[in-house]
Structures are given as C-alpha cells and as structure tokens.
Amino acid sequence: MSAASTAPSVPLPFRPAILIQKKRDGGTLTDAEIQFLIAGLIDGSVADYQLSAFLMAVYFKGMTPEETAAFTRAMLDSGERYRFSDIPGPKVDKHSTGGIGDKVSMVLAPLAAACGLVVPMMAGRGLGFTGGTLDKLESIAGFDVRLSKERFHEALRTIGCAIIGQSESIAPADRKLYALRDVTATVESLPLICGSILSKKLAEGAEALVLDVKVGSGAFMKSKDQGRKLAKALISTAKKSGLKCRALLTNMDQPLGTAVGNGLEIVECIEMLRTGSGAPDLKEVTIQLCALMLEAGGLVRNVAAGRKLAAERLADGSAWKKFQQMVEFQGGSTRMLHDLSLFPKAAHVVEWKAMKRGFLTKMDNEEIGRMIIDLGGGRKKTSDTIDPSVGFVFHKKLGAKLVPGDSIVTAYLPKGADVRAWEKRFQAALQIGPQRKAVPKLILETL
Amino acid sequence: MSAASTAPSVPLPFRPAILIQKKRDGGTLTDAEIQFLIAGLIDGSVADYQLSAFLMAVYFKGMTPEETAAFTRAMLDSGERYRFSDIPGPKVDKHSTGGIGDKVSMVLAPLAAACGLVVPMMAGRGLGFTGGTLDKLESIAGFDVRLSKERFHEALRTIGCAIIGQSESIAPADRKLYALRDVTATVESLPLICGSILSKKLAEGAEALVLDVKVGSGAFMKSKDQGRKLAKALISTAKKSGLKCRALLTNMDQPLGTAVGNGLEIVECIEMLRTGSGAPDLKEVTIQLCALMLEAGGLVRNVAAGRKLAAERLADGSAWKKFQQMVEFQGGSTRMLHDLSLFPKAAHVVEWKAMKRGFLTKMDNEEIGRMIIDLGGGRKKTSDTIDPSVGFVFHKKLGAKLVPGDSIVTAYLPKGADVRAWEKRFQAALQIGPQRKAVPKLILETL
DSSP, rough: OHHHSSOOOHOOOOOOOHHHHHHHTOOOOHHHHHHHHHHHHSSSSHHHHHHHHHHHHHHHHHHOHHHHHHHHHHHHTTTTOOTTTOSSSOOOEEEEOOTTOHHHHHHHHHHHTTTTTTTEOEEEEEEETTTHHHHHHHSSSTTOOOOOOOHHHHHHTTSEEEEEOOOTTOOOOHHHHHHHHHTOOOOOHHHHHHHHHHHHHTTTOSSSSEEEEEESSTBBBSHHHHHHHHHHHHHHHHTTTTOOOEEEEEEOOOOSSSESSSSHHHHHHHHHHHHHHOOOHHHHHHHHHHHHHHTTTTSSHHHHHOOOOOHHHHHHTTTHHHHHHHHTTTTTOOOHHHHHHGGGOSEEEEEEESSSSSSEEOHHHHHHHHIIIIIISOOOOTOOOOOOEEEEESSSSOOEEOOOOOOEEEEETTTTOOOHHHHHHHHHHHEESSSSOOOOOEEEEEE | HHHHSSOHHHHOOOOOHHHHHHHHOOOOOOHHHHHHHHHHHHSSSSOOOHHHHHHHHHHOOOOOOOOOOOOHHHHHHOOOOOOOHHHHEEEEEEEEOOOOOOOOHHHHHHHHHHHTEEEEEEOOOOOBBOOOOHHHHHEEEEEEOOOOOHHHHHHHHTTSSSEOOOOOTTTTHHHHHHHHHHTTTTTOEEEHHHHHHHHHHTTHHHHHEEEEESSTTTTOOHHHHHHHHHHHHHHHHHHHHEEEEEEEEOOOOOOOSSSESHHHHHHHHHHHHSSOOOOHHHHHHHHHHHHHHHHHTHHHHHHHHHHHHHHHHHHHHHHHHHHHHHHHHHTTHHHHHHGGSSSSSOEEEEEEEOOOOSEEEEHHHHHHHHHHHIISSSSSSTTTTOTOOOOESOOOOOOOOEOTTOEEEEEEEEETOOOOHHHHHHHHEEESSSSOOOOOOOOEEEE
C-alpha cells in the first residue's frame, strides 16, 4: 500500500472563487462555506481582494437569514467572547444605528443599571456624519474607554454598567472586514450591517439587546421602510444567534435633545441625570428604550411597568449616582460633573436668530452633522483629533413658531471661524415656512 | 501671503471608494475616472481589493460603450503599443473566443499572409475547457512563441505573419486585471471581456480585426443570443477605439475539424495546408474568416472575392509555404512538418465504435474539452505541463448515421490510462438517437 492511499481522506478545501461565484449567481452559502471565508480572512488563506469581491456580490444578492446568522457566528468566533454569568442580573445592552445629537447611551446605561440590569456596553467612534459615544465620553477629562476584560468585569459587578470601545480581542474579523467595506463601497448592505453589529454584541456578553433604529434626514436610513427592513433583519439574525432582541424605530429629522457636539452633549446628559428632566424627546426615547431593556431582561412584566420603574430611577437620582460611579471607575474627572464650567470652552459663542416670521418646518439634519465635522467636532480621517468644545445648542425644534429675533440656536465655534459664513450655512439648513407642518412622530414603531 | 495660498491649485485626486460606489449605484464613469482606476492598479494607488470590488460592481451594472472604450484605452495605455507602419500592407488579425478543436489560427495566419495581409497575431494559452493556440504550436519541437519586438517585426516584414504570446510590455494592466478576475469570479462580464481582448489587439499593431465568436456546448457562450451580444459589444468597442472590426458567429456544438488535442490538431493543420483540403467545417470557417480579413484590409472589394482569393492561396500551396517559413523563423522543427511520425506518440491508440444503430444527434462538447485536460492535454493550474500526444480524432460528426461497429473516434491516451473507463466517459458524452436531427448551421451569422 502506498503512503498516499493510506492517508486519511480529507475533504477538499473550498475554493474562494467558487464561493464568490455562488453568491454572485444568487446562491446560498452553507455555514461551513461562510466560516471558511471569514476564517480565511484572518489566517490569510482568502485574500482581501477575494473578500471584497464577495462583499460586493453580497451587496447585490443579499444573504438569507440563515446565511446572515452564520456570518455573524463566524465573526463572533474569530475572537474572544466575554461571559459574565458570575454576575447576578440580566445582561442587556442597547445599540443605536446613529443619529445627530444621539446621546441616549450616556443616560440610558446608568439608568438601566440603576433599575437592576447589567449593561456591558461596547460603543463606537463617530461614523460618517454622526458622532460617536466614545468621542463624547472622552470630553470628560481622563475618561478611559479602553478597560481590560478584568476591569470591565469589575465595573459590571460593582456598578452594573460601563461604556468601553471594542477591544482588540473582540471579533477581529469584523474589524478587518469593516475596514475593507469602508474603502470598497460595501458598507450599505443589510446582512453585512447585521453581522457587524450583532457579532460585537454577542461577544460583549449581552443576553438581550434593544435596538434604536434611527430614521430620517439625520440617520443612515432615510425612510421608515428602510429602517424597518434593517430592524427586522437585525431582530431575525439576533434571534437565530440566541440573542433576545427588540427594536424601536425613532425619528431623526432633527437632532435628539438640544445639544449637538461632543462636550455639549455630555453636559446635556449630566443635566438630565442630575435633575431628572430635560429635552422631552431625549427623555422619552431613553425611558422607552430602558423599559424595553427591562422587559427583555425579565425585570418587569411589561413595557408600562418598565417605563414606570425607569422614570422613578431617573427622578430619584439613582441613575445620576450610577453615572458618577461609572465616570469615576473609568478614570474620568468627577469634578467636571459638578462644575460644568470645566468643560472645554469654544472660542466663539453666538446666538443665531430667526430672520423671518413663520414655523420651523424642516431641518437638513445630515447637514447639521456635517457642520459639526467641519467645525472640528468629528473626523474626516481616522487620525484626526476631535475638538470637544464646538457644536450647537438648539432653542427651537421642528414645529416651533418663530418671530424675527427669536433665538434659534447657540453656536459654539472654534478659534478663527468665519462666524458669518457659518451662520449662513446654518440658516441654509433650516426651512421656515408660513404654515405649521405636522411634526414627525418621535417613536415611529416598536418591533 | 502664506505658502499654502500660493500653491498651484491641483484637482483633488479621485477617491477609489467613491468611484466604486458610483458604478455600484449604476452610474457612468468618466474617461478620467476609469483611467485613474487602471493607472492606480499599476502604480499601487488603487488597491487590488478595491479593483476587485469595482470589477464585481461592473459585473452587475455593466459599462456603457463609452466606458468600455475608455477601459480598453486605459489598459492599452498601461503598456507598449507596437506599430508596423513601415511594413507595407494592411495589418489584420483574427481573434476567436475559443472552442473545442479550434485550430483555425494555424491555417489562417499563413493563408492571410499568402493573400497579402500582415498578420501580427498574439495568441493565448488554454483557458478553462478550451485549448490554446500557443500550446498547440509548441507541439512542434523548438517553436518559440516569445519573439522580441524586433524579431516579431522582422517576421512580419519578411513573411507577413507570426504567432506569439503576449509580451510583458503589452497591456500589463490587462494581465494583472485578468489574474484578479480569475480568482474573484468576475471573468464573465461583457465590458471586461471586450477590454481585455481589444487592448491586446490594439497593442499588437492590428488595424483591423475579425472575430470568431463561438457559440454552443463547447464554447463559453452557450447561446446564440449571448454570442451575438458579445460580438456586438466587441464591434462597438473596437470601432470607438479606431479598430475596424467584423465578426462571425460560428457553431461549437461539436469539435471544429476532426482532431482535438495539441499535437493532433497541428497535424490536421499541416495536412490541410499541405494538401489544400481536409475537414469541410474547418476549411469553411478558415476561408470565410480570411475573406472578411481581406475585405477589412481593403485587398478585395467584397467577401466573395475574398473567398475566391483565399481558396486559391490555400489550394496553390502558398499558405503552406508561409506556414513553413513561419515555423522555421520561430525556431520550430521543419523536419516534423514533413514527417508527421516525428510528433509525440500517445501510449495507447484505440478505436471506439458505435454500440448501437442510429444517428449522432448530440455531443457534450465541453465535456470533450474537459477530457482533454484530464488526459494531460490541458492545464488544471498554470504550472502544469502539457502532454501534446493525447486527444481524439473524430471519424463521425453530428448527423452521421451509425451502425454498431462503425468507428466514431480514434483516441490517443497517455501511459497508465484506464482505457475502458475513458471509453465509458467518452460514450457518455455522445447521444445516439433513432431519428436524424437537424445539424446546427456552421456559420450562424456575419456581423
């Protein structure tokens, strides 16, 4: 008997080009085939140029729910998976698809912890025209978003919440794939978005997840239909991956709350946590998301009970206390929390006023986000540093009645800014009409 | 004045991801944008993984005729362009999309030269399930397909034809892109095929081109519609690129001529050139292509006159003389041309016979091609060497009436071949039915 004939029979390895072709032609890949592609991305047996062709084929042909779940699982399996089963209490997280002035996480994480949940929140940086939770938190001097697994565990055990960045050991395939998607025009694909979000949430140790899918001019999903599609794909994939999941569709045709800009948003959060009140839309979305989290975690029998508990914990100062503990644990300046004048100051602080009588009927919310970036409050390339002082605080929201001279916004501009030019750009992003128009509903749908 | 404000204003470079997105969304790229992508592939400013995503987007969204011409031009401009304006006579080439037993080039190039054309033919290796002209020619001991530009020029000047491989300096972008397409499932795209073929033909110095677009079970294009689409795209792109172009659609539901396999095909060509006769289908396609080349080159007033001239030059031995001169010039053994017994001999030469009465109604021609590869007469990977001795010589073609015992084929098999198993596989590729079926037309269309 020859050596060859006594060798164990091993299955032929998959050929990347054949798998790309299968997807290109609308076929359905098996779990093993998807696992092969993602593992190959990490070990180098599948080339970047093959992955990017595959991603473009997925952009055009999509993935079945089963493929999306396998894709999520493959990315999860590419790295470490945190488990916090020794910590009592349900582990529940929230994920937002991103919007202008979306500062919910900073209020919600300590609020949910104050209600008895454990919130292992891994958040992101600014992306496209929207800001990022990590960038906002770093407006607090010393705040460290890079906790070790052990410190993260300790924060969850002793406080019940922490907000950190994605560690190197978590879903490395997702990090690599995301970088590839970013430069190959393959970001906007539902199954790829689902896999990216959910692999990280599964890895961070969440048992349930509540999604805030933003819809409107200041969100990636411009229409309710698009948003609903994404929410449904996320919920379906999450369930197949053993993650309980609910979702809100919320409106993003104007900034959420009053402040836009990293430091200004943190200040708005601190004020809401300290006083228990603030912008009604920010509060409403936060309370509703917290209620869904509490229900998903099994701490309340229904959403109504969840809303009641959340409102109490926001009002009684226990969320505020959790926030202070979290900031202290993560090395942030607690002095700043009690003395807001310590936040970085913008060079120019100016009021911009209504120039005609009418109603605020529309806002180009994406343009507001782009202005923040152009002011230095966001990144154009990953190496850019962020100016936490710039931004806007709105005094009027959609539907407001205006007479000339009414203050619409306080603008915080950097040194050297051409104030007149910025005001012109800002005013151009607003529509003031003679007739009041229906203000879009804040919470569009609960799925 | 600061240094920055006195700097000359340069246009912003294109961003690859934006161009990929434009194509992904069905947009039309400008000449400059296409030029940027192809030049970027060569200088490294556009990454392979971006090109492959772009190629997949082109696969789905296509290219306009203008984009295809710009793409062709960009690939042409990536390398050297041969010009033979000092050699008198029209420079006309032929390109076939490839088929089983397609040995036309070996007869046609010397025939066209004998009629007064200059034929600067750059040919290819075996691809997929079809053989390659270069591989076939290398069955002649010593035949060198890698002539320098100077030697190529000399061959064209003194003989009027030469058949060589694509030199390193010709369309390097096409070579790089083709390698990328091969491993990213983006080969089958009309504009990409057009650009690849035509950039090389423009670079080799042809002024006119005649296409033989093969259609049928032994061709890449299985249907007449597909073939016509490709022919039209090629003609339109060629014209936009200043290359005169005609095309034949010819049937590929059975091998062309009688022989399939590298050495066997050369022997068939030698016999046709030497005697002026042979398989009617091979002769007809060759004469018709030559007539179109002569018309395109302006040496005859119409195709009928071209057919007459071509038939004369094949019959009077002048094509045979050109072939011998070409082989000698390219270092090939002229002794073999006169003593066919010097061609490599297969280990097994067997007759396979009809096992039942009926008509030969169908042939899986692609399977015939795959058998040649599996016998060692083609490559599974680029590093494989080719056995020139293996193959088939057919004694019956589609429509033939068979009685049991009639010899269908002589098979030339390599040492160690399981003759019974090969016969079984061969017989399975044939359909013998009780009723005569219409034999597909050989020349389906002239465009």
